[in-house]
Amino acid sequence: MSRRVVITGVGVVSPLGNGATTLYERWKAGECGIESGVGACSDFEPAEVLTKKELRRTDRFAQLAIAACEEAVEQAGWTGGEELPVQAERIGCVIGTGIGGIATIETQHDVLNESGPKRVSPLGIPLMMGNAGAANLALRHGFKGPAHSTVSACAAGADAIGTALRMIRAGDCDAVVTGGAEAGITPLAYACFGAMGALSESGISRPFDARRDGFVMGEGAGVLILEAAEVAEERGATVLGELLGYGASADAFHLTAPEPGGGGAARAIVRALEDAGVSASDLHYVNAHGTSTPLNDRSETDALKAALGEETAKSLPVSSTKSAVGHLLGAAGAVEAVATLLALRERVAPPTLGYEVPDEGLDLDYVPDGPRPLEGANGRAVALSNSFGFGGHNAVLVIAA
Amino acid sequence: MPAATQETVETTIVDAIAKLGPEPEQVTRDATFESLDIDSLDLVEVAQIVEEEFGVVLKGEDMEKLNTVGDAIDLVVARAS
Numbered sequence: 054m055s056r057r058v059v060i061t062g063v064g065v066v067s068p069l070g071n072g073a074t075t076l077y078e079r080w081k082a083g084e085c086g087i088e089s090g091v092g093a094c095s096d097f098e099p100a101e102v103l104t105k106k107e108l109r110r111t112d113r114f115a116q117l118a119i120a121a122c123e124e125a126v127e128q129a130g131w132t133g134g135e136e137l138p139v140q141a142e143r144i145g146c147v148i149g150t151g152i153g154g155i156a157t158i159e160t161q162h163d164v165l166n167e168s169g170p171k172r173v174s175p176l177g178i179p180l181m182m183g184n185a186g187a188a189n190l191a192l193r194h195g196f197k198g199p200a201h202s203t204v205s206a207c208a209a210g211a212d213a214i215g216t217a218l219r220m221i222r223a224g225d226c227d228a229v230v231t232g233g234a235e236a237g238i239t240p241l242a243y244a245c246f247g248a249m250g251a252l253s254e255s256g257i258s259r260p261f262d263a264r265r266d267g268f269v270m271g272e273g274a275g276v277l278i279l280e281a282a283e284v285a286e287e288r289g290a291t292v293l294g295e296l297l298g299y300g301a302s303a304d305a306f307h308l309t310a311p312e313p314g315g316g317g318a319a320r321a322i323v324r325a326l327e328d329a330g331v332s333a334s335d336l337h338y339v340n341a342h343g344t345s346t347p348l349n350d351r352s353e354t355d356a357l358k359a360a361l362g363e364e365t366a367k368s369l370p371v372s373s374t375k376s377a378v379g380h381l382l383g384a385a386g387a388v389e390a391v392a393t394l395l396a397l398r399e400r401v402a403p404p405t406l407g408y409e410v411p412d413e414g415l416d417l418d419y420v421p422d423g424p425r426p427l428e429g430a431n432g433r434a435v436a437l438s439n440s441f442g443f444g445g446h447n448a449v450l451v452i453a454a
Numbered sequence: 455m456p457a458a459t460q461e462t463v464e465t466t467i468v469d470a471i472a473k474l475g476p477e478p479e480q481v482t483r484d485a486t487f488e489s490l491d492i493d494s495l496d497l498v499e500v501a502q503i504v505e506e507e508f509g510v511v512l513k514g515e516d517m518e519k520l521n522t523v524g525d526a527i528d529l530v531v532a533r534a535s
Contacts, residue, residue: 106475106491171505175498 055222060452061290062129062278063391064121064232068092068271068378072124076388077395080377081403081424090256091238092271092379110176111189112154113236117274117384118186119193122230126194129278130290137195138288139280145198145226147217148186148276149209149233151383151442156239157181186234186274198226206442207342208301209233210275210386211450215299217279227284232387234274243270249309253345258380259407260343260373261350261419268344271379275387277394294394294454297435298329304445311348311441315356321447322360322437329451331435333361336369337427338402338436340393341419343373344380353439354415370427372420376406386440390450397434397454400427458508458534463527470503471496471523483524490523500526510534 065073068086071094079086086092099108099116102123111119131137137144157180161173179185184202191200199220203212210233217231237243246252253267285292302324304317311318326332342353357366374389375381381388396402401424408421427434438450456462464483472478476490487497494517501512510533520526 104475109474110495172502175495175502179495 057282058218058221058279058296059282059285059292060277060294060296060394061280061285061292062125062127062131063293063394064124064128064276065273065388065391066094066097066117066120067273067381067388068094070096071120073391073395077392077403080374080392081401083404083406083423084377085406086378087258087269090253090269092269092381093238094273107189107193110179112157112180112185114150114154114234115185115189117236117272118148118232118234118276119189121232121234121274121276122190122194125230125276125278131278139228139284141195141197143198143227144196145217145220145229146187146191146196146200147203147213147220147229147231148190149203149205149213149383149387150183150186151204151206151209151235152237152242153183154181154185155237155242159239159241190230196230205446205448206444207380207382207385208440208442208446208448209383210388211390211438211440211448212301212386212446214277214296214387214390214450215301215448218296218299221279221281228278228280230276230278232274232276233384235382235384236272237382238270238272246270251346257407258345258376260341260345260376260405261354261412261415262408263410263412265345265347265350267346268375269379271381273378273381273384273388275384275391277387277390294397294452296450297331297453298325298451299449300324300326300328301448304447306445309443311352312445313352315352315359317445318353318356318439318441318447319359321449322356322439325437325449325451331451333365335435336361336437337430337434338393338396339369339371340389340396340436340438341371341373342439342441343375343405345375349441351415353441354417357417367417369418370402370420370425371417372402372405376408386438386448389440390438390452393436393438393452394454397436397452400430400434401425402427455509456507458510458531460527460531463508463530466503466507467500467523467527467530470500474499481523483527484522486522487520504530508534
């Protein structure tokens with residue numbers, strides 16, 4: 054019997070504001086954090102959380118990770134430093150990102166072009182490196198176990214959490230601080246996503262709707278504290294929920310387009326359910342990847358039907374957090390895992406905002422009309438959280454509360 | 455380019471260090487870099503500012519010998535003369 058892994062703290066910085074509860078409550082209330090076609094974290098003030106030194110030594114994506122982590126460790130009752138309730142050497146840290154410190158890359162490239170190689174910052178590399186999120190959390194809190202980052206585009210946050218689950222089950226760690234962070238609303242990243250035709254021209258994120266025309270760029274971070282169940286129990290921690298399983302796969306089909314029919318995604322869903330030891334009929338909710346791109350929302354719908362069976366897939370509420378915050382890329386899987394956990398705890402699925410016009414073949418219950426109480430969740434409630442990334446990466450989490 | 459006197463170099467270096475983390479009043483001649491939490495990466499930034507301001511190039515081996523803010527000021531003044 055493998056170790057059970059529980060969630061004891063969560064933190065979020067999102068376009069809907071600072072805090073996990075802020076995200077969930079505002080999304081549930083039908084509020085949208087997208088303004089002028091982007092999901093920026095405009096309420097986030099890095100100087101409120103970071104020291105002067107940390108501010109200089111971090112790209113925005115790592116700053117978002119630090120803020121989300123601060124909320125999560127506080128909720129978990131971890132005070133940091135010498136007082137960590139779990140042995141520091143047994144605490145790992147895995148923080149995913151799609152791109153890493155791209156604002157730093159752009160700024161330093163400008164310095165290089167304008168002033169020459171002798172003027173670029175000695176902090177350029179430690180700011181831009183994709184592992185900077187994990188490195189800075191370990192440094193700030195003294196986590197001395199394995200620390201690294203997952204890089205799988207928009208699946209990176211979910212892959213980080215799945216990796217963390219494996220690290221605890223394997224016995225490498227007793228706790229892992231995990232999640233994802235992204236700050237890619239920069240001129241270069243925005244232009245590149247635009248060039249590939251991925252961005253919504255209307256600036257509206259309306260997943261699964263027939264009028265959907267691409268994703269809306271967002272930024273943010275989500276962090277979860279995972280602990281081995283026996284460790285959390287021994288220290289008397291408040292358990293928020295359980296991470297039951299993780300499944301991942303690659304489409305091996307196309308560099309950016311999802312496999313038609315959602316075969317790769319379906320395999321990840323099936324694997325995640327097997328890993329969790331639950332069946333499709335045990336599910337109460339699906340937090341969809343739901344990007345608002347024409348291709349994803351169709352292939353994800355097909356994948357859910359293929360993996361869960363058409364009847365079960367149609368019976369489940371399926372909603373997309375991206376309708377309220379846009380696409381947080383490498384942070385999406387983590388922020389959405391937190392949203393999923395809170396939906397399960399409250400037994401209420403927030404709606405897919407903006408969904409009005411059904412598309413042919415997209416015939417699941419996308420929760421169009423406001424928040425939906427989860428039915429049949431008398432004991433524990435169980436949900437899927439899907440994440441799929443450019444490159445054909447599929448990562449699925451099974452969460453219970 | 456301004457002349458590298460004790461006064462001008464001190465102003466430049468103290469201002470540069472104060473931007474890196476410590477409070478300005480902590481940055482005295484006698485303060486050690488260790489006490490100010492100024493590490494090798496910070497000193498590279500200070501060296502870039504000094505080079506831009508006074509044309510004095512400080513290399514890694516120069517920086518390693520520095521313990522205090524005063525050491526850095528003296529080295530730059532000596533190199534500039």
